[in-house]
Amino acid sequence: MDWQTLDSPPLLPPLYWRAALKRKISGSTLPDKGLRCRVSLDPRHVAAYRKVCGFADGPILPATYPHILAFGLQMQLLTDRQFPFPLLGLIHLSNRIRLHRPLGGVSELTLAVHAENLQPHAKGATFDLVTTAHDALGLLWQAESRMLCRGVKLDGDAPDNTRPAPVDVSELTHWKAPADIGRRYARVSGDYNPIHLSALTAKLFGFPLAIAHGLWNKARLLAALGEHLPAANVEIDVEFRKPVRLPGEVTLSASAAGASGELQLKGAGDIEHMVGTWRPIA
Structure with missing residues (x-):
């Protein structure tokens, strides 16, 4: 390298x-x-x-x-x-x-x-x-x-x-992704990709509405989990499925707190936005 x-x-x-x-x-x-x-x-x-x-x-x-x-x-x-x-x-x-x-x-x-x-x-x-x-x-x-x-x-x-769907998860919480979250996240992250900023700019790239940043979704999910996951010696792996359209509302489900587990983020109509796992680093 x-x-x-x-x-x-x-x-x-x-x-x-x-x-x-x-x-x-x-x-x-x-x-x-x-x-x-x-x-x-x-x-x-x-x-x-x-x-x-x-x-x-x-x-x-x-x-x-x-x-x-x-x-x-x-x-x-x-x-x-x-x-x-x-x-x-x-x-x-x-x-x-x-x-x-x-x-x-x-x-x-x-x-x-x-x-x-x-x-x-x-x-x-x-x-x-x-x-x-x-x-x-x-x-x-x-x-x-x-x-x-x-x-x-x-x-x-x-x-x-292909990642299998989580099996042993239960609903923990839910939150709203407001219409302006793409612009607010862009201001702190520097990521001004047009698909996240407004419906108008997203349409230029084939999206009917603006979509939330994938890493905002992951960050918001980890914030909601709080101390549910270990603070170290942990690998948090997620797969982005369907994008979260803005504004939107999502529901987080996860395994019980512990060294390893599964998580899932769903939206209206049972749309799967994200699936993932956490486990000790091999």
Whole structure:
């Protein structure tokens, strides 16, 4: 892996221009390149993120927050000239977070991102966007976001990654996803993808209404679970099914609190939005 270390997190506006200008697939191999950067945490930004996602105040960072810190690095990697797929149109299929130690007492982190695991898919090709966070003691947090690029032609058969429906779950709570949550989440995350901002901008990309960010859904779900899950040595793996249209209302069901379990997020008409598991890190 060819690692490039940046002095500071990238500025987002130029990367959005880059993303807007690239609309075509330019290859079928992932670059052997990664980006690293050291970042400092801003308590006010953490507080704003907690508020938007429904997390209570506390000394432990939300499990999804390092994604926000790494968003600029992810954008720079995915809009690089060597990256073969256009950023606009990528579909976030699943997200797995591993918490190696509690996210407490964190003021600075070294973040790293790269892409790997290119595989054929029935609708194109998938790859994993891998993000890690290290502190002074070593690896603290890591995540893989599986992304789909439609229209890519790869040799080989698509693996069957179908996840069985959760069986031993019961309803825990429900909440509303307001019409403006895409815009509010964009302000704290930097993710201004048009499909999340308004019905008008979403229609330009084939959606009848704006849809909630997948990582807002996951964050809101983890906020609702609170201390239902372990604070460390846990892997939280979710698959995004049908998007949550805005405004909307969803219901969270989960297994009993413990070291491992299953979860499910459903909407009106029993539409399945998300399924997932948590378990100790292997």
